[in-house]
Amino acid sequence: MSKAKAVSKARMEPVTRTIPSIPLDVRATQWLAFLSALVPFTLLAYYVRLYPVLIYGWYINEFDPYIRLFMAEQMLKYGTIKGLLWWLHKGYGALFTHFWYPWGANWTTILSPGVSWLGVLAYKVLSHFGFDLLQSVILLPAIANAAVVPAMFYLGYRLGGKYVGILAALWSVFTTMFLQRGTAGWFAAEPIFQFIATLGIAFYIESLVRKDNYWILFAIISAIFNGITTWVWGSYVFLWNFYGLFTIIVLLYLLIRIARRQNLPFTIDKLVITYVLTDLGFSAFVAITPRYGFHTLISGMGGVANAALLFSIIAYALIKLYPRYPRIMVPVVRYFLVAIVVLVAVVIGLSFTSIGGKFLGAIAPLARSAIVQSVAEHSPSTLQQSMYNVSITIPFVIYTILLSIMSLSLPAVLIGLGSLAAAYFASSEVWLFMLLGLFWVPAAAYGFVKLTELVLNRRALIGISLAALFSVILAIALVINIQPALSMSIMPQQIVSTVSPPYPTPDWLDALQWLSYNTPPNATVLSWWDYGYWISIIGNRTSLADNSTVNSTQIALIGRFFMSNPYNYTGVLEDLNKLHDPQYILIFEPYYIYGPVNATNTGLGSSSMCILIPEYPAGGDFAKSYWMASIAGYSSSYIGNTFIEPVKLGSSYIYLPYSNITVVNNTLEGYSAAYNVTLYDLMFNSEVSSASYSVWLTCTMNGIPTYWIFESIPTVIPTTSGSSYTIKLMYQSILSNYAGIPSPLLSSPPPWAQLVYVSRPYGWVIIYKVNYALLEALAHNQTLSTP
Structure with a gap:
């Protein structure tokens, strides 16, 4: 074999390279x-x-x-x-x-x-x-x-x-x-x-x-x-x-x-x-x-x-x-x-x-x-x-x-x-x-x-x-x-802060302890399903629905009850009977105490006032009411037209759940139609605000009247068209005056609901006892008076 052919053959053969192994100590x-x-x-x-x-x-x-x-x-x-x-x-x-x-x-x-x-x-x-x-x-x-x-x-x-x-x-x-x-x-x-x-x-x-x-x-x-x-x-x-x-x-x-x-x-x-x-x-x-x-x-x-x-x-x-x-x-x-x-x-x-x-x-x-x-x-x-x-x-x-x-x-x-x-x-x-x-x-x-x-x-x-x-x-x-x-x-556990942004408070711990020590052992508690495990396990009382959501029919019945008319006594009694007559109703609604503020030009007859802003911080039943109605079977259009339709005045939005908005002294003042929704009427009344220790310490003790103002909810709620919009902030506008309106429907809860507990210190957890004897009497009289 010639030298040239040997070189050519060597070039064609693959070259094997040995990669050195890494020493054990290395x-x-x-x-x-x-x-x-x-x-x-x-x-x-x-x-x-x-x-x-x-x-x-x-x-x-x-x-x-x-x-x-x-x-x-x-x-x-x-x-x-x-x-x-x-x-x-x-x-x-x-x-x-x-x-x-x-x-x-x-x-x-x-x-x-x-x-x-x-x-x-x-x-x-x-x-x-x-x-x-x-x-x-x-x-x-x-x-x-x-x-x-x-x-x-x-x-x-x-x-x-x-x-x-x-x-x-x-x-x-x-x-x-x-x-x-x-x-x-x-x-x-x-x-x-x-x-x-x-x-x-x-x-x-x-x-x-x-x-x-x-x-x-x-x-x-x-x-x-x-x-x-x-x-x-x-x-x-x-x-x-x-x-x-x-x-x-x-x-x-x-x-x-x-x-x-x-x-x-x-x-x-x-x-x-x-x-x-x-x-x-x-x-x-x-x-x-x-x-x-x-x-x-x-x-x-x-x-x-x-x-x-x-x-x-x-x-x-x-x-x-x-x-x-x-x-x-x-x-x-x-x-x-x-x-x-x-x-x-x-x-x-x-x-x-x-x-x-x-x-x-x-x-x-x-x-x-x-x-x-x-x-x-x-x-x-x-x-x-x-x-x-x-x-x-x-x-x-x-x-x-x-x-x-x-x-x-x-x-x-x-x-x-x-x-x-x-x-x-x-x-x-x-x-x-x-x-x-x-x-x-x-x-x-x-x-x-x-x-x-x-x-x-x-x-x-x-x-x-x-x-x-x-x-x-x-x-x-x-x-x-x-x-x-x-x-x-570093976020607190939800049991000490069930709101967003997190705000540590013992309200829920206080409420569950009260429930455990101040209600009968066989007491049944109606609430939205979010709180069912807490009621059953920490409060040691019987709940109607919980976070497993295994019974959607029961949850829909609860949603329908909360969004019903509390003064249709026959309907309320029928809804509660379907839920097997729960003895207590528990509601959670966080709010912010704003004030005292100057109220001279509001036309509300007071030089100063305290404002309670629901859902600030967010996370309560007020914001969840859309889903309560939706799960209950109401259509988006019905919900928007009946419960939470926003009303626009100028560049501002009035929200959830107000109607009949009028302008008084260049200030927005709304008389709410929400008194005919059980959930809202159980939340927003003078008895709840008066029983709050924080409201008493900030406002009531100093003789300053308190008003519910419905704005600035930091959340997004679907519209009837499927898109979404965000609630605006407008603290300067007075939209509602529950405590000041001379109507028993707005200043107190429905007569069949006895307020028995408001949590400390903020009053965010509310518990009512259902008076079935009075409710049955009211339903009976209402039935007789119906033509």
């Missing part, structure tokens, strides 16, 4: 450095999430966690394991009669056991350190949500290496997607779900990337962790169906390549087996949970998920047969692709007929019921909320998605696709940002690291400059997130 030093950062990140996350306890005390937050505490107490009566078995056996028919009067509720068939059972486990551990059950369940969400930090490091590490992991962990410390319900006291599904689901996704990726035989072990662990999410949060259906969507997309890609007679770029054994095991994990936990049962596997989103499993198994078989019978399989795959499109569409269409409530609302926002729409967390996300959560990390996530398409890396495809799917649902309902964080955080970290590596490989000034620019963007994104995150972490 690797140990690297891991020590990363762990030295990860431990402080985790401790910082826990400290930030502990703020509510440090500032306000040992209180459970919001409404739903109270039923979780109640059920943890029930499980604890049996023990850790026997308590779980008691739940899985439907509580042996347990019926808790002080909920949903008069029917009661079996919570083992309404709720999932995971949160309460983990609360019992937390107590079993923390009791050795002197914590009781209440303190244990208050600490659990902070501990679990702080544990997301090391879990996210593991997820990021398996996705793209140690730098991706540590960046994802750092972002998890402050992201609002984790913090908004991750602080101490949020003994609810979301903070625990985020920890368990993060590990489930991490183990799923681990099974895909491992090259040894241990991948099957991680697939089984992934199935267990993902399955446990069914016991924690109803949004497990997203994960369950997402894994199916991810597998279907990958398999469709391979089937299309087969139909086009192209080679397959990778094998799919681990992909399909991991998915099958994970689906079985979901199915097993769903089947043994009383809330779901076997029927869930073939209906609703469970039916969609198992239809995806069936498709995956068939597609897997076709792909495995292709190398052996290429000529036969190509036309078979082509027909299968056409058939599967039709079959999947039919299965999804049939399954969607059994989907309801907030799940249907998340998929199709226009299909939301009035009850779902009435809950603020189910409202569509605003641009501000999106910026709070994802900040300016969108370019990094976009790069992750593009890179996953170009590289066909299954972990990157999974995280990128998950970010897109979760972003859609988060834009549909603001509460689902808590779901988006599971994918968005590692996707942003992965995109940043890979993009930085790309530009640094150029080894030029422009590459270094771009890397510095990306670092600045990431730093700004983190800083933007820190401020709202810290604001969330």
Whole structure:
């Protein structure tokens, strides 16, 4: 062989380069450095999430966690394991009669056991350190949500290496997607779900990337962790169906390549087996949970998920047969692709007929019921909320998605696709940002690291400059997130501040204690459903409706009662009889005491006055009255024309619920028609304002008259056309004078409602006792006087 030919042959042969391995001591030093950062990140996350306890005390937050505490107490009566078995056996028919009067509720068939059972486990551990059950369940969400930090490091590490992991962990410390319900006291599904689901996704990726035989072990662990999410949060259906969507997309890609007679770029054994095991994990936990049962596997989103499993198994078989019978399989795959499109569409269409409530609302926002729409967390996300959560990390996530398409890396495809799917649902309902964080955080970290590596490989000034620019963007994104995150972490628990913006007050604690000590043990309390858990669990009295909203008919009856005419005694008695004659009525209405102010030119006969501005801060039944009427079955046009139609005078809006507006001495003065709405008349009367300690201290003690002024409600209420408008601020205008108008209908509550309690110090919680004897007499006389 000539020298020239030898040189030419040498050039054609591939050159193999040996990459030197990193010495053990260097690797140990690297891991020590990363762990030295990860431990402080985790401790910082826990400290930030502990703020509510440090500032306000040992209180459970919001409404739903109270039923979780109640059920943890029930499980604890049996023990850790026997308590779980008691739940899985439907509580042996347990019926808790002080909920949903008069029917009661079996919570083992309404709720999932995971949160309460983990609360019992937390107590079993923390009791050795002197914590009781209440303190244990208050600490659990902070501990679990702080544990997301090391879990996210593991997820990021398996996705793209140690730098991706540590960046994802750092972002998890402050992201609002984790913090908004991750602080101490949020003994609810979301903070625990985020920890368990993060590990489930991490183990799923681990099974895909491992090259040894241990991948099957991680697939089984992934199935267990993902399955446990069914016991924690109803949004497990997203994960369950997402894994199916991810597998279907990958398999469709391979089937299309087969139909086009192209080679397959990778094998799919681990992909399909991991998915099958994970689906079985979901199915097993769903089947043994009383809330779901076997029927869930073939209906609703469970039916969609198992239809995806069936498709995956068939597609897997076709792909495995292709190398052996290429000529036969190509036309078979082509027909299968056409058939599967039709079959999947039919299965999804049939399954969607059994989907309801907030799940249907998340998929199709226009299909939301009035009850779902009435809950603020189910409202569509605003641009501000999106910026709070994802900040300016969108370019990094976009790069992750593009890179996953170009590289066909299954972990990157999974995280990128998950970010897109979760972003859609988060834009549909603001509460689902808590779901988006599971994918968005590692996707942003992965995109940043890979993009930085790309530009640094150029080894030029422009590459270094771009890397510095990306670092600045990431730093700004983190800083933007820190401020709202810290604001969330220092917010008081809702039991001490059920308003927006937060305003700490013991009104609710005072009211529930009064209810517990000053009413008969068998007393039944009618209120809007928001406060049902508090009444039943803290107040220890029987409620008619609560936050589970399982009986929409009962809620509609309550809404109809509140929006009825209180002086149609026959109608009131009929409404209360339908609700099985509740003994007490509880109303919550926050307001602001403004004044004393100069009232010389108002024509109200007083040189000074105090003004009570309802819904400032917001969060009471006054603003919720639109939804009460809507859930009761009134149309938007009827509600607008009867209850809350705004009246415009010049550039100002008069709002909720006034009519007959006149101009007196160039000042707006409104005589309200609201006296014929039960809710408004129970709220806005002189007896309520006179019984308020704060009003007495500020105004009554000094001989200053008090007036209700209806303006400046800081909220948005839908119009009849479906758009929205915001209530204007105009403190200088006097719109109504309940206390000064010489009418018994406006100066006092309806005669059948006896005011028995007004909370201290602000008077925001009001309780009436229903005088049925007087109401029946009034109804009888009214019936006789009706021609």
